[in-house]
Amino acid sequence: MILPEPFYTRTDVVTIAKELLGKVLVTNINGITTSGMITETEAYAGASDKASHAFGNRRTARTEVMFAGGGVAYVYLCYGIHHLFNVVTNVQDTPHAILIRAIEPLEGIPEMLQRRRMEIVKPSLTSGPGAMSMALGIHTRHTGLSLQGPEIWIEDRGIKLSKNKIVSATRVGVAYAAEDAYLPYRFFIQDNKYVSKAKGL
Secondary structure, three states: OEOOHHHHOOOOHHHHHHHOOOOEEEEEEOOEEEEEEEEEEEEEOHHHOOOOOOHHHOOOOOHHHHHOOOOEEEEEEEOOOEEEEEEEEOOOOOOEEEEEEEEEEEEOHHHHHHHHOOOOOOHHHOEOHHHHHHHHOOOHHHOOOEOEOOOEEEEOOOOOOOHHHEEEEOOOOOHHHHHHHHOOOEEEEOOOOOOOOOOOO
């Protein structure tokens, strides 16, 4: 089942970030379907979160999509190289977002390997947000797309995770965010090998 819009428009970005673990991110790019189970997420709490692109309600050409109603993609370029895929949440004008950092590959693995210029399946195929987006064919041109499809969507396939399988940690690469850098807003599935190697603070 494709996650309905009300899943995304709830107000608690941290809860949604946890609940996205175990869901399946699917892309259909140029008729090629690839998918993977979400294993790692990071929550960003908008205007009040110093680590968020929208801190202080900062609105730019890049961040404007964060102010849309929940259930659309926010894809931005990091270091001019990596396309990072985020899920916009909450209601219009409340710019919450969740970075999807890693997936466990499920479908379209040969295409993922080709996109990543790799020959064998190993965790680096889809662990880390830049690697994941490349494997799934996600690009900045997809920013603003509805997560109801037909190019990008997230499904509930009935995968259940017990609370003790969900680990919380600090986010990655947000040392600039002062005290907010220490918020435990990164979540991942314990003992899953498809989780990024990056360390928080």
